[in-house]
Amino acid sequence: MTIALSADLRALWHTPGTNHRDRKEIVRHLVDRVLVHVERDxxxxxxTIHRRGGFTSRHEVVRPVSSYEQLRDLAKLMDRTAALRYEGPNTAQIADALNQEGSARRRGGADSSPTSSASSWCVAA
Incomplete structure (x- = not known):
């Protein structure tokens, strides 16, 4: 059965009998190395993922940061926040608008509530 599943990696990965240790072993067979570059600000x-056989793929992922100064587009975010504030919504509505527009959060995740997002954004009155 394992030989048949190895021809279909997706099926092997999602088979109920495949646990986390098995998945790590699969990755070890497919990947030579992973390079991660974190920009300070x-x-x-x-x-960058270097796979066995020579294929390389590059990806950009978003990480949580601990201060607003670490956000790449802080100036743009502050301008948008000021524009929204000028339009008159309250802080929770501003946070909702920023979240809907895809603005990165300083902390929290996709499941953060609008209230926590508003306090996280520290929208000034």
């Missing part, structure tokens, strides 16, 4: 991280 940005929430973006560059990831």
């Amino acid at each position: 940005s929430e973006y991280v560059s990831v």
